[in-house]
Amino acid sequence: MADQSFLSWPFFEPHHREWAARVEEVAIGLEVDHGDTDAACSHLVQMLGAAGLLHPTANEAGQLDVRTLCLTREILARHNGLADFAFAMQGLGTGAISLFGTPEQKAAWLPKTRSGQAISAFALTEPQSGSDVANSTMSATLDGDHYVLRGEKTWISNGGIADVYTMFARTGEGPGSRGLSAFIVTPDLPGFEVTERLQTIAPHPLATLRFNDVRVPAQAMIGEPGEGFRIAMSVLDVFRSTVAAAALGFARRALDEALTRVGARHVQGAPLFDLQMVQGQIADMALDVDAAALLVYRAAWAKDRGAARVTREAAMAKLFATDQAQQVIDKAVQLFGGDGVRSGTTVESLYREIRALRIYEGASDVQKVVIARQTMAAHQEDGQ
Structure with a gap:
């Protein structure tokens, strides 16, 4: 356990x-x-x-x-x-x-x-924008008491099986991030189309969606017109820390599997764990797991304590936990030797599962930009 x-x-x-x-x-x-x-x-x-x-x-x-x-x-x-x-x-x-x-x-x-x-599903990413949410081009045009949706979303988790989508489109109240709004969309609406199911190394339901003049009632808008970017960032501010927590769970499982392996596997009559190089690997894995846990639950605790935003803390947790989990799992695969890359084994499955977490809900390089900007802003504020 x-x-x-x-x-x-x-x-x-x-x-x-x-x-x-x-x-x-x-x-x-x-x-x-x-x-x-x-x-x-x-x-x-x-x-x-x-x-x-x-x-x-x-x-x-x-x-x-x-x-x-x-x-x-x-x-x-x-x-x-x-x-x-x-x-x-x-x-x-x-x-x-x-x-x-x-x-x-x-x-x-x-x-x-x-x-x-x-x-449910969260439809934010577009083919040309990726992590640059402010560059979204999908449009929502007011027509009487409805909005008409035109455009495409991709890499949508639960795409194709969801009963309800939270979808973001440009309503034009301002340029960039100021012109987005959020809507509740159901897949039974005329013009809603699943154009592609996306296959990944760790299978999940993913799809590209097309909106061909999809009419949604004006009351399907979440919040006010032009608030979509703020809404999306607020949601990600909550759930980005949970991505880090999932990575932490994968890393803990990899460490458990590795400990069992090096305790039971014998080399030249002694447990594999007796090798100092193996002990070094286990020490690094344990350190990464505990450090990630501290960052994850600091961010979660700060948000629950009433912090308006935990952008910096959540970005740090997401970046560190996902990147270090990748390394922890890689070490586990190495300690398993040939069995580590055998299809269907636990560590092989973890190896495939972890990779996507370093990309979705803000890739690792994007998190570095967020952390740097937040750190500079805090420094400048303290200096005034």
Whole structure:
């Protein structure tokens, strides 16, 4: 069993420790055939909803407990990468509704996604913009009491299987980031098209979506016109730390697998662990895991304590935890030797799972830019 001593850190309250125990209990029994990724993801959403584990992903009061979200993602990722994905997207997909939706919007969707009866998605990325959200070109033109959506989104998680999408489009209130708005879109609307299903090294439901004059009611807008960029960044400010937590879960599992391996594998009559070079590898892995955990739960704690924004803290957690998890897992693969690259083994699966986390919700290089700018801004403010 993975080290859980971190739960005694002062970042957590008793209800967090109780929740972690509950998630651990459920996660152990999440056995799903991953052969059909869409079916597996849909089934996992239903299972997580039935077990009550989706409760933290949506909140009518607009208050999401980031530590609970992070703990859940860490534990699920340690057991089942696709279960972590299913949980995360239920929160990310409806985050804008939880934080900025009207009472009617919340009543229509949050009970469904929280119970696992509906699958949600977050449609932000476009082919030409990627991490440059302010450069989005998808348009939403007001026509009477409807907006007409035209454009394309890509790399959309749960694309093709979601029941509700939070989608961002340019309504033109200003240039760049000032002209975006957020909408609730359902896939049954005429003109909504899934044009491509995207395959990746760690299978997840991903798609490219096209909006061909899709008409949505004006009341489907989340927040006010022109607030889309602020809404998107606020949602990412909450969920970026949880990406780091998922990476931490993958890293913990890799360390556990490596410890078991070097304790049981013998070389020249002695455990592999007795080799000092192996001890050095284990020490580096343990250090990276604990350092990542400190950054993850500092960011989550700060947000839960009422910080308006934790952009710098979340960026640091996401950058460090995902990059170091990649290294921890790579070390585990090396310690397993040939078995580490055998298809279907745990460390081989972790090796494929971790790579995408260094890209989505802000690639590592983008996080460095965010950290540098935030650090300079704080320095200049302190100097005044």
